[in-house]
Amino acid sequence: MFCCKSTKNNSSNPSQIENEPKILFLNYSIKKTSTGKREITFINKKIATGKVKQNPFETIENGIPNDLVFTELNKKQKIINQLLIKNPLVKKVEYVDESKRFKTKIIDFDEMQFSIRLQLKNETKYITISNFAENEPLIKTQIW
Numbered sequence: 001m002f003c004c005k006s007t008k009n010n011s012s013n014p015s016q017i018e019n020e021p022k023i024l025f026l027n028y029s030i031k032k033t034s035t036g037k038r039e040i041t042f043i044n045k046k047i048a049t050g051k052v053k054q055n056p057f058e059t060i061e062n063g064i065p066n067d068l069v070f071t072e073l074n075k076k077q078k079i080i081n082q083l084l085i086k087n088p089l090v091k092k093v094e095y096v097d098e099s100k101r102f103k104t105k106i107i108d109f110d111e112m113q114f115s116i117r118l119q120l121k122n123e124t125k126y127i128t129i130s131n132f133a134e135n136e137p138l139i140k141t142q143i144w
Contacts, residue, residue: 021051024120026127026141030088031111038089040129040139043113052119057083060132066090067132070116075125084132088114 027043060069060082068085089109097103116127125144128137 020049022120023048023050023052024116024118024124024143026116027113028116028129028139029111029113032089038131038138042139042141045141045143047120052117057085057118060084063132065132068138069130069132071128071130071137072118072121072124073126073128074123077126080121080124083118085114085116085129088112 025046025048027045029041029043031039031041033039057070063069063084064087066087066089068088069082070085071082072080074080089112091107091109093105093107095103095105120143125142127141127143129139130137
């Protein structure tokens with residue numbers, strides 16, 4: 001009779017799981033209303049184990065009108081971090097024209113989906129997205 005013993009430890013240390021780096025993926029939809037304002041709708045979120053290799057965001061100082069400000073808040077609504085999201089309704093497209101020259105075209109959309117990917121901090125409880133240069137959040141998302 002053969003007997004097998006597993007050497008794998010099946011019990012996980014809860015504090016070790018909490019300390020593993022996590023990536024937060026948030027998906028939103030943004031659209032222009034008939035009055036010219038913008039509405040943002042939360043689509044979904046996903047939290048995965050891992051580290052973000054590079055930060056795709058810019059600092060707030062580089063903002064221009066129609067950009068968005070992404071804010072991480074703790075449970076007491078205190079700001080942990082703020083980053084800039086370039087206007088998701090405007091896309092810059094490069095192409096080659098008939099004479100084989102590179103051209104740039106700016107396309108302005110009325111509706112678009114966009115994603116946010118960031119390194120999740122343990123103290124992050126809420127995410128808000130606001131218009132640049134305005135303090136009023138367009139949307140607030142609870143993380144935990």
